[in-house]
Amino acid sequence: MKKTPLRTCIVCREKKEKRKLIRIVRDKENQTVFFDKTGKANGRGAYICGSDKCIEALGNVKMINNILNVNVKKEDMENVKEDIKKYLKEEVLN
Numbered sequence: 001m002k003k004t005p006l007r008t009c010i011v012c013r014e015k016k017e018k019r020k021l022i023r024i025v026r027d028k029e030n031q032t033v034f035f036d037k038t039g040k041a042n043g044r045g046a047y048i049c050g051s052d053k054c055i056e057a058l059g060n061v062k063m064i065n066n067i068l069n070v071n072v073k074k075e076d077m078e079n080v081k082e083d084i085k086k087y088l089k090e091e092v093l094n
């Protein structure tokens, strides 16, 4: 049996299959965080599970800065949230 890689959602701490999670990645140079659509971007990443609650929690800049050791701005995280929501909506439609 093939082992499926599991990752933990940084918000709710639930373990899920890697491919079912959303990856966000730290951009150390620009002190920001972005949504990694491909799941392959370089940099330190973190996973969230895609529930509404966990996506909303990305607006908690203090938490994100702690986890990723970065100094991201509130607006940046709002953008990440919007990107993820848009992406999930498209996924559902396709």
Ligand SMILES: [Zn+2]
Binding pocket: 009, 010, 011, 012, 013, 014, 048, 049, 050, 051, 054
């Ligand atoms: Zn979660």
